[in-house]
Amino acid sequence: MIRALLLALFAQVTVNAHAACPPQPVQPTAEQSARWAAAAPDRGLLWRISRGGHSSYLYGSLHVGRADWAYPGPALRQAWADTEVLAVELDPADVGPALAALPQAEPLPPAQARRIEAQARAACLPPGALAALPAMLQLSTLTLLEARRDGFDAAFGQDLMLLAWAKEEHRPVQSLESVDEQLAALEPEAAGLPALVDGTLRQLQRGQMRAPLRRLAASWSRGDLKVLADYPRWCACADSPAERAWLRSVNDERNTQLAARIDALHGAGQRLLVAVGALHMSGPEALPRLLAARGFEVQALLPAK
Secondary structure (H helix, E strand, O other): OOOHHHHHHHHHOOOOOOOOOOOOOOOOOOOHHHHHHOOOOOOOEEEEEEEEEEEEEEEEEEEEEOOHHOOOOOOHHHHHHHOEEEEEEEOOOHHHHHHHHOOOOOOOOOHHHHHHHHHHHHHHOOOOOOOOOOOOOOHHHHHHHHHHHOOOOHHOOOHHHHHHHHHOOOOOOEEEHHHHHHHHHHHHOOOHHHHHHHHHHHHHOOOOOOOHHHHHHHHHHHHOHHHHHHHHHHOOOOHHHHHHHHHHHHHHHHHHHHHHHHHHHOOOOOOEEEEEEHHHHHHOOOHHHHHHHOOOOOEEOOOOO
């Protein structure tokens, strides 16, 4: 799983350039940017949520993308025009001081620490680059680097695209969570941590992260909520009790609080464009379902029928 907290962390990671390394993202030329922006199709999931005489929009985003995905399609551009505030899980601008103040992470068993360091070397990170971080932040950063091998990068994720757009237009940005809340969600139960680390490392070492990520990205791009809802069945990341518990923690168990904060901001009269990871839009605690239970009229706009 890739959380908004990781976007800011990932931006601080320096990767050595070498043929065997995950390839660095290539920034588009001005001509490419203009062409892709003009022809951008609708991607992802979008709902209009209405209550109290005004509407906001809920967008199911993807935290990584390809270079030509970092442009809004017609439906998202219209949602932007109809709103005045961008709300995201966590504004990366809030992250820097909190990361600097992180307490020293509990050390992993030496054997696991060596395996993570070996995987970091394979990703061309400098020695010890991740060692001060909690284990799941280390592994999530390595997963983001692995995604580069298939042309995906956090720099081209929808969250950063929308945040850049907001900065350019001086649009207010609201964080729906705090850094501490995201860190708490990312931190597994101590008893389950060794098994979770072992399973994630095994996937990374065998190259098994890439196929599920490609499927996730393709399903998101076409707005296939049915496939996204089955993510725990095919991601190879929810096969053990520890993995299933962690997936619930970073996804389903955050949705009630996210819905409450969307409710409060909308209820204060703000017209929001809310961008939250697409996996929060599925399951019994799906955000559209929780918002409907709070009295919102919820209308699906993407994928277009």
